[in-house]
Amino acid sequence: MSLTRAGAPAAPAVRTGQPLGSRLSQWVSGGLVRVFLIVVGLFWLVPTVGLLLASLRSPRDMAADGWWTVFTEPSQLTVGAYETLLKNDDITGSLLNTVYITVPATVLVVVIGSLAGYAFAWMEFPGRDWWFLAVVGLLVVPVQVALIPIAELFGNLGIFGSLTGVVLFHVGFGLPFAVFLLRNFFAEIPRELLEAARLDGAGELRLFVRVVMPLAGPAIAALGIFQFLWVWNDMLVALIFTDSGSQPITVALQTQVRQFGNNIDVLAPGAFISMVVPLVVFFAFQRQFVSGVMAGAVK
DSSP: OOOOTTTTTTOOOOOOOOOOHHHHHIIIIIIIIHHHHHHHHHHHHHHHHHHHHHHHOOOOHHHHSSGGGTTTOOGGGGGGHHHHHEEEEEHHHHHHHHHHHHHHHHHHHHHHHHHHHHHHHHHHOTTHHHHHHHHHHHGGGHHHHHHHHHHHHHHHTTOOSHHHHHHHHHHHHHHHHHHHHHHHHHSSSSSHHHHHHHHHHHOOEEEHIIIIIITHHHHHHHHHHHHHHHHTTHHHHHHHHBBBTTTHHHHHHHHHHOOOOTOOOHHHHHHHHHHHHHHHHHTTTTHHHHHHHHSSSSO
């Protein structure tokens, strides 16, 4: 720092203006980027809006022209396709099967993953680090590798083709990520907080339920959304491990396309319901999802 003749520090030089690159960077990072992201978001929603409008049109109108004509002819909109859908036992039954598969698979992964994540984070037992490394290593195992061996195992157990087999498969492949995510989140909890609870007489189970789980809301929400979306949208596992009585909506729609290629009055509303449920779940827990992923991704 330079000094004046009287010994006082010299006044800093006044900046005459920002460089052109800095001004352009600030301008681009402001309104232009926001407009671009809004446009991208609108384009991302076009298939969803198109499917919704298509599901509200009659098969004759859909065969005549595109779904965008409803903006000039709103009289085309009707709920007849959804009435037809409710009368289709295959579609309605598959929607219930999807719920019967997705809800238990999500709940079991969250519960078991929470217990295992807490154990790996704060409990001492022989080979803890090695066991955790083995769990992390399972993250790289592709689902396709295990399809045939597990199908043979489920066949020997008598659960192949049932809802139980599909749920167990999703739980088994969802647990490695659940344990990894929640263990990293639980490890961020201050040790002093847990030690204070132990001094007050809390055991491990009470400590987990009363102290750890209330703090794990964001991570639990993120894990639940991940697992819910994966199981709800799954088709490969369901196509192999289910039969005609236990197939979810993804397999039922694929069967409708294969058997009745022009059955659009059932396919359009069924596909929209299958797509809109995960979207509603994601947007409902969006904040918890983001905060949970950020908290569990770093240690």
